[in-house]
Amino acid sequence: MKKIDISLPTVKATPASLSKAKSEGLVVAVAQGENGPQIIGDALDKKDLAALENSLASLGVTGATDQVVQLPGMDTKKFPVLILTGVGKAVEEGYTPETLRRAAGAVTRTTKGISSLTFALPAAEPEQFQAVAEGALLGTYRFTAYKSENGRNNDAEPKLETIEVATELSSKISDGLVTAATTGAEAVALAKNLINTPPSHLFPETFAATASEVAKNQKLKIKVWDEKDLHKDGFGGHIGVGKGSVNGPRLVKIEYRPARATGHVALVGKGITFDTGGISLKPAASMMTMKSDMSGAAAVLAAISGIAARGAKVNVTAWLAMAENMPSATAIKPSDVITMYGGKTVEVMNTDAEGRLVLADAIVAAGEDQPDAIIDIATLTGAQMVALGTRTCGVMGDEAVRQRVVDAAESTGELVWPMPIPEELKPSLKSQVADLSNIGERFGGMMTAAAFLREFVGTDKAGATIPWAHIDIAGPSFNEGSPYGYTGKDATGVMVRTLMSVAESYAN
Known part of the structure; x- marks a missing residue:
């Protein structure tokens, strides 16, 4: 790269x-x-x-x-x-x-x-x-x-x-x-630079190398899990999604720990460096912008870099969940069962619902640090565009964290709309052979994906669920239309400034 x-x-x-x-x-x-x-x-x-x-x-x-x-x-x-x-x-x-x-x-x-x-x-x-x-x-x-x-x-x-x-x-x-x-x-x-980089040059290994360079420049602590480490530690979502590609998966953890900091926020980003849909192959026209399927991880890396550059007095941990979703003789198949990090099993009914698998691994890992809040961000569902169009992001999760995201977006001028996670969607994620299915109710698919991710949010020392929010940026992350305002074509860098703002809010 x-x-x-x-x-x-x-x-x-x-x-x-x-x-x-x-x-x-x-x-x-x-x-x-x-x-x-x-x-x-x-x-x-x-x-x-x-x-x-x-x-x-x-x-x-x-x-x-x-x-x-x-x-x-x-x-x-x-x-x-x-x-x-x-x-x-x-x-x-x-x-x-x-x-x-x-x-x-x-x-x-x-x-x-x-x-x-x-x-x-x-x-x-x-x-x-x-x-x-x-x-x-x-x-x-x-x-x-x-x-x-x-x-x-x-x-x-x-x-x-x-x-x-x-x-x-x-x-x-x-x-x-x-x-x-x-x-x-x-x-x-x-x-934007990361998202615009072609997938021939940006894949999990090179993305992780760039993250290491950013961390070095900002004097941040970083840990990278390669394929061997992911197998050893049981990150089944990453291994399952990445097994069809010659470019192996990676998980990256970056820590910002300033002196006299208050609060701790974990940011988790989906980093599918290219998404063919796997065995559940996408139509050709739907693949043309799939180099942008790592926009969530790019936003998280950029946000922690910006937060460190500002010297914000808040502890931030960034998790970049990276894989390349390709079809091959070794690729994960529909009906396969994988064991996620933390032990839950998932029946993979659609290999094109892969982002939630790597995110789930990282959300479980993020919870082990007992942060005050976990916020994940992903180009997760086409349903986001059906519901909210190509400029408005959807945010779901606990009301308090969700509102912080909405407030931060208002201050940065980015468009976010709060959405519910209806309880009636949860039963649609049941599997006959595993703990969960990776797909559920088709209608309201953005919210169904959030319901899946919620199953992997951990608990604090008192046993209460860690406050969490999920941001779906599928449409707003990549501008295929005409330029407008300060936004050109292709990568938009959406929600980077909002993530910086919401993280800084935990310092107060």
Whole structure:
């Protein structure tokens, strides 16, 4: 696997007056007002503002979300380029951080040939400032590692190097917000790089090697189980799923233990580096994006890296459950029975329901450390997309942990919807020959998968079930549609920033 650069532009605050701003381009917001498009804020002089607003409609500027229009700079401002970015309908109560994050990201995602930008978007509040900085950074992501030299040269463009965010916040406040925005964006870029890497180069062994490199860079403790270790310790889910591939499975445990930490969260990620469906073979069209079936593990690795970079005072353990699901003469078969880590047996009725098997192994192992909460994340079911579409993640589990995930997602601007685990689904997981079947009721399949995973959540020292939540990111993890906001095509890095936020909440 190639080493992929995740370096980002430098971000800094600049006075709202723009007196110290030095950029090639000035970015201002445009909203959809009742009487037509209107410029938001006072970055432009009154004369320039009046002239520009009179011309917006004829220039095709509407203020719609994701619209970005590049114009020559105005006479009274020393910026060669003026960029207008839409924020949607005009509001009096202030623009949400996600609206600003998306508006800033749309600019850096689409603008080419400019090495420095000053964003004069609403950034009076800390949340707004961080959102503008974060969105601008997220939008800069590009993935060209596996193009030839000629291919990269054809895509060459001057790289954005500096991002200024205009604000009246003090440097003491803005410096901390810049750090938060940068560490979050770097973590997302790490996850995207892993997900975008082709399966010819990313398989359990190389994924584990990358995890080791990340752990080394952040001074984190790491343990990797190879095939021999997995057999010895009884991780039947990993062995069963991975036995059809020449690329053996791996289980990775990474520990972040800062001084004076409070709380302990375990993050568990599904890392199926490619999913053919195994003997229960997927249709060809359904395999085209299956390099992204390790998005959960990528999110977990990226999250613990970002948490460590921020120095959050919370103990975090990351578990990456890795295998490659292939059909072969040695592959697991429908009706086979496997013994999971911890001793429960599972009848494998569909080999394409494999992610829950490696997750179950890791969830049992995570419970042995007695964390305050376990949160697993996976591209687990097509039913997630049927229920919630391709941008909204489903979260299930204990109400308290589930709500923490929802609250954290709201703060980061990611879309999550809480879902139940109906008790009537549990009987459908019964097997005639084993403790459980790996598939159950077809309808509500996202929730059935969560009901299966719940069976592997351990207990604390008092005998109570460890608080747990499951996040299904099957659709939102990989964008097959048009780019939008700060989100480009292919890997999205969804839930990385949310996992960082929810873990940090356990420090309080």
